[in-house]
Amino acid sequence: MKQLTLPLSKEQILSLRAGDCVELSGVVFTARDCAHRRFMELLEEGKPLPFDPHGAFIYFAGPCPAPAGKACGSCGPTTSARMNSFAPTMLKAGLSGFIGKGEMNGATQEALKTYGGVYFAAIGGAGAFYGNAIKKMELVAFPDLLSEAVYRLEIEAFPLVVAHDAHGGTVY
Numbered sequence: 001m002k003q004l005t006l007p008l009s010k011e012q013i014l015s016l017r018a019g020d021c022v023e024l025s026g027v028v029f030t031a032r033d034c035a036h037r038r039f040m041e042l043l044e045e046g047k048p049l050p051f052d053p054h055g056a057f058i059y060f061a062g063p064c065p066a067p068a069g070k071a072c073g074s075c076g077p078t079t080s081a082r083m084n085s086f087a088p089t090m091l092k093a094g095l096s097g098f099i100g101k102g103e104m105n106g107a108t109q110e111a112l113k114t115y116g117g118v119y120f121a122a123i124g125g126a127g128a129f130y131g132n133a134i135k136k137m138e139l140v141a142f143p144d145l146l147s148e149a150v151y152r153l154e155i156e157a158f159p160l161v162v163a164h165d166a167h168g169g170t171v172y
Helices: 010-015 033-044 087-092 106-115 127-132 143-148
Strands: 002-005 021-030 057-059 097-100 118-121 134-141 150-164
Touching: 033 087, 033 143, 087 097, 087 106, 106 118, 106 150, 127 134
Parallel strands: 002 021, 021 057, 057 097, 097 118
Antiparallel strands: 021 150, 118 150, 134 150
16 A cells, blocks of 8 residues: 655656555545536636646545534545546646546546546545545535535545556556
């Protein structure tokens, strides 16, 4: 198990291979379909994203409200394939990668190679477990989207598998 702290350097990303198990700590941003559509609109209009994408990671998730004494409620991954049409543009904008559930398409895998990014797979059905690894959660943008709003999460020892690496390797 590799212990990694975000942000990752290009060297760290390039050292990862499909199938590597990691525990990730640091800052990630949540975004699902609706938020990605708004990201695309902002980029098309030449406006900045609501967070600095350079070196950032997006977790395809919609966190549940935090119960008493916790930073976040359940926060499991959503199906990543729904973000395939957005992923190459987000990588081009500076993102280092994504966290989600399931395989991403060939265009996304090619963009990971082109831009030197990585896609981590999270365990579906483990939302409560992942919620416990979130130490801080704050709203960043699009509060009208409710659980699909963009949140900044501080995660600690978040267990993941490298699903698609920067060399074209895949666990699928």
